[in-house]
Amino acid sequence: MAQPEPAQGAKARSTIREVASAAGVSIATVSRVLNGRPDVAPATRDAVMRAVRDQGFTTNRTARALSGGRTGFVGVTLPLIEAAYFARILAGTAEALHEQDMRVVLTPTLHLHDRAVTLLDRLMHGTTDGAILMLPEETNEELKALRRLGYPFVVVDPREPLDEGIPAVSAANASGARAATQHLLSLGHRRIAAILGVAEWTASVERLLGFRAALASAGVLADPALVVESDFSIEEGEKAAAALLDLPEPPTAIFAFNDNMAIGALRAARARGLRLPEELSVVGFDDSEEAAIVTPALTTVRQPLAEMGRMAASLLLRLLENQTLEALNVELATRLVVRDSTAPPRP
Amino acid sequence: MAQPEPAQGAKARSTIREVASAAGVSIATVSRVLNGRPDVAPATRDAVMRAVRDQGFTTNRTARALSGGRTGFVGVTLPLIEAAYFARILAGTAEALHEQDMRVVLTPTLHLHDRAVTLLDRLMHGTTDGAILMLPEETNEELKALRRLGYPFVVVDPREPLDEGIPAVSAANASGARAATQHLLSLGHRRIAAILGVAEWTASVERLLGFRAALASAGVLADPALVVESDFSIEEGEKAAAALLDLPEPPTAIFAFNDNMAIGALRAARARGLRLPEELSVVGFDDSEEAAIVTPALTTVRQPLAEMGRMAASLLLRLLENQTLEALNVELATRLVVRDSTAPPRP
DNA sequence: GACGTTTCTGTAACCGTTTCCGGGAGAATC
DNA sequence: GATTCTCCCGGAAACGGTTACAGAAACGTC
Numbered sequence: 001m002a003q004p005e006p007a008q009g010a011k012a013r014s015t016i017r018e019v020a021s022a023a024g025v026s027i028a029t030v031s032r033v034l035n036g037r038p039d040v041a042p043a044t045r046d047a048v049m050r051a052v053r054d055q056g057f058t059t060n061r062t063a064r065a066l067s068g069g070r071t072g073f074v075g076v077t078l079p080l081i082e083a084a085y086f087a088r089i090l091a092g093t094a095e096a097l098h099e100q101d102m103r104v105v106l107t108p109t110l111h112l113h114d115r116a117v118t119l120l121d122r123l124m125h126g127t128t129d130g131a132i133l134m135l136p137e138e139t140n141e142e143l144k145a146l147r148r149l150g151y152p153f154v155v156v157d158p159r160e161p162l163d164e165g166i167p168a169v170s171a172a173n174a175s176g177a178r179a180a181t182q183h184l185l186s187l188g189h190r191r192i193a194a195i196l197g198v199a200e201w202t203a204s205v206e207r208l209l210g211f212r213a214a215l216a217s218a219g220v221l222a223d224p225a226l227v228v229e230s231d232f233s234i235e236e237g238e239k240a241a242a243a244l245l246d247l248p249e250p251p252t253a254i255f256a257f258n259d260n261m262a263i264g265a266l267r268a269a270r271a272r273g274l275r276l277p278e279e280l281s282v283v284g285f286d287d288s289e290e291a292a293i294v295t296p297a298l299t300t301v302r303q304p305l306a307e308m309g310r311m312a313a314s315l316l317l318r319l320l321e322n323q324t325l326e327a328l329n330v331e332l333a334t335r336l337v338v339r340d341s342t343a344p345p346r347p
Numbered sequence: 348m349a350q351p352e353p354a355q356g357a358k359a360r361s362t363i364r365e366v367a368s369a370a371g372v373s374i375a376t377v378s379r380v381l382n383g384r385p386d387v388a389p390a391t392r393d394a395v396m397r398a399v400r401d402q403g404f405t406t407n408r409t410a411r412a413l414s415g416g417r418t419g420f421v422g423v424t425l426p427l428i429e430a431a432y433f434a435r436i437l438a439g440t441a442e443a444l445h446e447q448d449m450r451v452v453l454t455p456t457l458h459l460h461d462r463a464v465t466l467l468d469r470l471m472h473g474t475t476d477g478a479i480l481m482l483p484e485e486t487n488e489e490l491k492a493l494r495r496l497g498y499p500f501v502v503v504d505p506r507e508p509l510d511e512g513i514p515a516v517s518a519a520n521a522s523g524a525r526a527a528t529q530h531l532l533s534l535g536h537r538r539i540a541a542i543l544g545v546a547e548w549t550a551s552v553e554r555l556l557g558f559r560a561a562l563a564s565a566g567v568l569a570d571p572a573l574v575v576e577s578d579f580s581i582e583e584g585e586k587a588a589a590a591l592l593d594l595p596e597p598p599t600a601i602f603a604f605n606d607n608m609a610i611g612a613l614r615a616a617r618a619r620g621l622r623l624p625e626e627l628s629v630v631g632f633d634d635s636e637e638a639a640i641v642t643p644a645l646t647t648v649r650q651p652l653a654e655m656g657r658m659a660a661s662l663l664l665r666l667l668e669n670q671t672l673e674a675l676n677v678e679l680a681t682r683l684v685v686r687d688s689t690a691p692p693r694p
Numbered sequence: 695g696a697c698g699t700t701t702c703t704g705t706a707a708c709c710g711t712t713t714c715c716g717g718g719a720g721a722a723t724c
Numbered sequence: 725g726a727t728t729c730t731c732c733c734g735g736a737a738a739c740g741g742t743t744a745c746a747g748a749a750a751c752g753t754c
Contacts, residue, residue, distance in 0.1 A: 013473065015740060026704045031742060041702060060473035062412045063740035066709050071409060073452065080438060084636060087434035091427060094453045103474075105420065106441045106451040126360065126407040126710090127450075234640075263640055270642075289431060293581075293610060295617075295642050362710060373734045378712060388732060410710030413739050473740090 014055040023051035034059055073105050074316060075131040080108060084289060086134055089156060092309025093132055100317060130320055132312045135159055152319040156312045159201050169311045169330040173203050176301040176334030177210030180283045183336055184253045185218045188344045189281060193226035193251035195240045195261050207257050207285065226251050230261055237264025245272055252345035259284035259291045262298055277343035287337055296340035304332045361402040370398035381406055420452045421663060422478040427455060431636060433481055436503060439656025440479055447664060476667055479659045482506055499666040503659045506548050516658045516677040520550050523648040523681030524557030527630045530683055531600045532565045535691045536628060540573035540598035542587045542608050554604050554632065573598050577608055584611025592619055599692035606631035606638045609645055624690035634684055643687035651679045
């Protein structure tokens with residue numbers, strides 16, 4: 001607001017107008033050069049570029065946004081919980097977007113004050129071009145409504161099965177679970193328990209499908225008593241595992257649907273004096289930082305978190321270009337990581 | 348751009364002008380109401396509010412930013428490494444800013460292309476009101492230059508000692524280290540080793556100070572051979588610990604300057620068949636997720652990460668208000684968390 | 695040499711707010 | 725009853741770009 005005082009080093013931000021007059025052209029031309037439009041004579045382009053460099057000019061993204069209709073911002077919502085997990089996805093997203101000169105703006109999902117007013121689109125209207133919703137709390141209906149508004153977004157790790165037509169990326173939960181189960185089967189386990197996460201979430205459902213499929217194709221009869229529900233936390237995982245281990249005929253292996261619960265299972269086993277992995281095999285899911293660190297190091301299914309983040313970004317970018325997405329629902333391959341928590345059952 | 352087609356549910360974004368005409372006032376008045384200016388007659392205010400509600404109007408933040416000069420965005424830079432650690436700080440920051448209706452925009456520190464052009468201020472010029480720099484790579488000089496430009500920012504976890512006048516928040520590293528060391532001393536340890544992180548970083552320097560102070564005030568002579576340098580990673584921590592344990596006269600306790608290295612130390616000890624904590628006590632720093640999970644669970648110094656994030660946000664907010672900060676350098680108290688990795692030394 | 699193209703550039707409208715400035719209507723003062 | 729204050733409110737100028745439109749210059753073509 002004050003006079004643009006170009007102190008020793010503190011160059012005041014210059015505008016397109018100043019660049020224009022320095023280069024002896026109009027602001028329209030400067031704008032064209034800045035945006036790489038082809039219809040500018042080489043000589044003019046050079047002159048403008050020189051002026052830009054001299055002044056250390058950078059285009060004001062706010063003004064560009066208002067005028068051009070695109071803000072260059074992508075909103076990302078994520079749950080507060082499981083920070084490490086989502087941080088890894090977020091890193092992928094931020095990186096991919098940054099490469100396209102777009103930025104991530106965070107909108108943590110917390111106080112869900114009156115939905116009516118603060119429907120998540122309001123949060124972003126006018127300030128973001130689109131959004132990436134991680135493990136969104138919104139119902140399918142709400143998401144469909146958002147979509148109907150024409151607001152572009154993609155979901156990562158949908159909580160419930162999404163409607164056709166809503167772009168989503170997730171890990172190949174079913175096949176990952178299948179691989180994990182097959183690993184246990186091939187080691188010789190037959191009494192294999194599963195600790196589900198929140199049972200309604202897609203991830204749980206899919207993993208359970210994979211688990212059952214693997215058992216079935218190995219001709220193993222699944223014991224319903226060996227499938228218990230939990231909530232993805234260490235504590236509850238421990239409780240669930242404890243209950244399983246206290247069964248008259250306990251399982252020889254436990255497949256926990258995430259690493260946290262697997263770590264809980266490890267604890268429960270240790271509390272009962274079981275030797276690991278000889279007396280109990282444990283498999284997790286995620287390949288979190290912790291998986292490699294606990295003892296015994298956890299055999300687990302690796303989710304390509306950063307890739308999921310990047311993929312979400314690239315889907316969104318395509319959406320923004322108004323390209324139609326051939327594949328709306330992307331599943332990224334998982335990979336079994338065998339460590340020390342699994343071994344053949346004792347005879 | 349097309350005709351504002353108010354489909355069934357899809358209300359096209361309405362502008363202040365439409366609200367104004369609906370309420371029968373001028374846009375200036377609407378703006379005043381929206382911003383809670385006092386000079387509006389109650390009746391007028393009500394009429395405007397009603398129109399706003401009817402149209403589901405939300406003010407276009409981009410336009411507001413361009414006109415009002417404030418964007419409502421705060422840039423946050425953070426290193427890619429140690430995602431979990433910074434995610435926890437970031438969560439605090441995002442939450443605190445959100446309460447003030449400001450948003451975080453992420454600018455990951457990656458490709459540090461030509462510094463000259465992309466000095467970090469350019470990244471943000473015009474798009475953010477200020478920034479929070481976590482563990483910034485920039486030198487003191489660069490930060491001072493940024494400051495001279497009048498761009499408000501605060502540093503979290505400075506890498507090197509900062510100049511007076513640059514707002515920064517960090518944990519009480521020295522006193523935390525002192526507490527950790529005193530804990531070991533009070534257990535009876537006398538040969539206590541320290542594994543430093545990157546030696547130049549302030550955190551290491553401060554923690555070393557605390558470590559030495561505790562030893563000194565207990566009248567224990569510090570053995571220089573027991574202070575080794577590392578780099579905050581598990582692997583290097585393990586190597587450093589291994590070297591310490593292979594000393595002719597090994598320490599009975601190791602204070603690692605972060606949890607990662609402490610976990611490395613645990614590994615090194617286990618590899619040598621040492622019983623933990625009987626034959627070796629280990630203390631970490633951070634209280635990361637992992638600390639509670641490893642066996643034995645790590646005694647460590649808890650950093651109030653979320654609080655650090657919130658504090659940084661509130662300092663920045665005050666800076667933005669042009670309030671002068673009385674305390675530019677804030678240190679948040681740490682707390683010793685005693686778990687299972689420490690015990691009295693064997694006689 | 696007149697005319698149609700192509701290539702390049704400038705003029706000006708517009709994006710949706712905020713805010714300065716000025717003015718009309720009452721209320722208060724004399 | 726004239727004058728001065730308040731209190732509210734509207735007009736219009738920014739904010740810093742993008743872009744539709746039109747016009748000038750340079751070039752071919754017949």
